[in-house]
Amino acid sequence: MTTSTALLLADLTGVAVFAASGASAAVAKRLDLFGVILVGVVAALGGGIFRDLVIDEVPPLAFGDWRYAAAAAITAAAVFWLHPQLVRLRTAVLVLDAAGLALFTVTGTLKALDAHTPAVGACMIGMLTAIGGGLARDLLTGEIPVVLRREIYALAALAGSIVVALLVQYGQATPVPLSAAAAFVFLLRLVSLRRRWSAPVATLRPPGTGTRGPQG
Amino acid sequence: MTTSTALLLADLTGVAVFAASGASAAVAKRLDLFGVILVGVVAALGGGIFRDLVIDEVPPLAFGDWRYAAAAAITAAAVFWLHPQLVRLRTAVLVLDAAGLALFTVTGTLKALDAHTPAVGACMIGMLTAIGGGLARDLLTGEIPVVLRREIYALAALAGSIVVALLVQYGQATPVPLSAAAAFVFLLRLVSLRRRWSAPVATLRPPGTGTRGPQG
Amino acid sequence: MTTSTALLLADLTGVAVFAASGASAAVAKRLDLFGVILVGVVAALGGGIFRDLVIDEVPPLAFGDWRYAAAAAITAAAVFWLHPQLVRLRTAVLVLDAAGLALFTVTGTLKALDAHTPAVGACMIGMLTAIGGGLARDLLTGEIPVVLRREIYALAALAGSIVVALLVQYGQATPVPLSAAAAFVFLLRLVSLRRRWSAPVATLRPPGTGTRGPQG
Known part of the structure; x- marks a missing residue:
């Protein structure tokens, strides 16, 4: 198996995983079959479309290679039909979601660097590729994005993208170190x-003194 | 009237129709005149801007041809002043909205194919062009997008875009078959x-066993 | 100090100001440190990324020049740690926010005209650059965008962008008139x-006769 075949397979796995997460959220919102597929497809492809727009790879891969859309739609439809079983497999979904986050971090950062984006920008693009699909999913289903809640999520992606940028900088962007970077994000x-690690939350001294209350 | 003039007129009609739908939603949310115009313009032009970004036609037509913005803004302002009458004409709005959906499906798919996007991607772009404005409208006004609710909406656009892609594939993309495709989406x-047709909804066995509850 | 240095400094000031507004909103929503930084960065850079995508300047400046991301992230982190003091300085934040709106209106419109966008489109792009970050901030934190509420906000940006387009049209786009245009938006x-000026709101005759109720 060549490197590019490995990357394609890994990419499609990431697509399928995010499609499953989007479809699960849509089922929980009582959307119909087509709504479930649509949210799944947007969650799976949204991050990559954003990435390709900012590095000027048009049309974005999600529209240029039918296997991406097919992988996303078939997975989302499968979740629609199988979701009672899937609920029991919630741990598996979280694990796969972490795998997708890890993978899109590595491929997104690499693609941005290949397009001659400076390192800081490439790290931001890598992180946004990884978290973009989940962001779109939560906006569509009316949630505050999970990426903004109290878990290490985007931070893991950002850390991974910095590792990838350093590997490229020092000429070490070969399969083994890149896989290690993905494993680092995943773990x-x-x-x-x-362990319920999270970043700190600001202390609001007298309650409700924020510049805008919860109801804005 | 030439084909391109017909397409332009039809396009501007679609813009006006979606502007009216966005403005109506904004009036119902008690936004002020400028907010109503802004939501109307975004609903009218959002899908086309997305389409032009992914097929790399920059600046997007919405910014490159002033008639698009003018048609959207004037229609939205008219809805602001006339909306009590418009409420009685709600059926007319729904009919016109379906016409806009039909039109943007056909023109969006054609434009994507013209830009050498592969067929599956062009169908996705055509559908997203048609539903994009409504999506933006609902995100701006804090609603779960109507496209995700229980009616055939995006599915009609997707079916229409597949018809258009087949017509192009077999060299039949002439005005009469394309108009028939638009009529198909419309009807x-x-x-x-x-008839309140809709796609099926997943059955959640014990209530609340989705991976994320309604309050997330 | 050259004109371009002045513009860069002003641009970075605008970035910092919008980062502060995004971070403040995120603190009020009880997001953690990383969520606060993320919302701050998106609010600071979102408008410019949209502008650069539609005028085909890729990668967008936000990814191509690390100082933009650094200014946004450092300001947002500072708000996270200092926000109790910041709350008392709420007036200052509103003033700075108006300064950012004024600045991004001028630079956004100029950049769009430089990219040969027709005048009407350039005014729209200038306005969207100025209001885009606040829009993204409010969508991320689950609010109806402030730009849609009852205050002159986007209208000030639109008026300023028209002034800038007229200055360019008549060959007067030199530092002094451009600064005056920014001051006009600011004031x-x-x-x-x-004075709580606002655009008019439509009168709904019998309550609740809008085409869609508040709960949709």
Whole structure:
């Protein structure tokens, strides 16, 4: 198996995983079959479409290679039909979601660097590729994005993208170190989920003194 | 009237129709005149801007041809002043909205194919062009997007875009078959509204066993 | 100090100001440190990313020049740690926010005209650059965008962008008139805040006769 075949397979796995997460959220919102597929497809492809727009790879891969849309739609439809079983497999979904986050971090950062984006920008693009699909999913289903809640999520992606940028900088962007970077993101996300690690929250001295209350 | 003039007129009609739908939603949310115009313009032009970004036609037509913005803004302002009458004409709005959906499906898919997007991607772009404005409208006004609710809406657009892609594939993309494709989307949407057709909804066995509850 | 240095400094000031507004909203929503930084960065850079995408300047400046991301992230982190003091300085934040709106209106419109966008489109892009970050901030934190509420906000930006387009049209786009245009937006926004100026709101005759109720 060549490197590019490995990357394609890994990419499609990431697409399927995010499609499953979007479809699960849509089922919980009582959307119909087509709504479930649509949210699944947007969650799976949204991050990559954003990435390709900002690095000027048009049309975005999600529209240029039918296998991406097919992987997303078929997975979302499968979740629609199978979701009672899937609920029991919630741990598996979280694990796969972490795998997708890890993968899109690595491929997104690499693609941005290949397009000659400076390193800081490439790290931001890598992180946004990884978290973009979940963001779109939560906006569509009317939730405050999960990425903004109290778990290490985007931070794991950002850390991974910095590792990838350093590997490229020092000429070490070969399969083994890149896989290690993906594994690092994957494990950081899983461990933080398990141990409930999170970033600190600001203390609001007298309650409700924020500049805008919860109801705005 | 040449084909391109016909397409332009039809396009501007679609813009006006979606502007009216966005403005109506904004009036119902008690936004002020400028908010009503802004939501109307975003609903009218949002889908086309997305389409032009992914097929790399920059600046997007919405910014490059002043007639688009003018048609959207004037229509939205008219709705602001006339809306009590418009409420009585709600059926007319739904009919016109279906016409806009039909039109943007056909023009969006054609434009994506013209830009050498592969067929599956072009169908997705055509559908997203048609539903994009309504999506933006609902996100701005804090609603779960109507496209995700229980009616045939995006599905009608997707079916229409597949018809258009097949017509192009077999060299039949002439005005009469393309108009028939638009009529097909239009009627499919109207009949499904009238008969309350919808895609199936997943059955959640014990209530609340979704992976994320309604309050997330 | 050259004109371009002045513009860069002003631009970074605008970025910092919008980062502060996004971070404040995120603190009020009880997001954690990373969520606060993320919302701050998106609010600071969102408008400019949209502008650069539609005028095909890729990668967008926000990804191509690390100082933009750094200014946004550092300001947001500072708000996270200092926000109890900041709350008392709420007036200062509103003033700075108006300054950012004024600045991004001028630079956004100029950049769009430089990219050969027709005047009407350039005014729309200038306005959207100025209001885009606040829009993204409110969508992320689950609010109806402030730009849609009853204050002169987007209208001030639109008026300023028209002034800039006229200056360019008549060959007067030199630093002094451009600064005057920015001051005009700044003062229009502040005076409308102070005097509670707003655009009119549609009168709904019998309550609840809008086409869609508040709960949709």
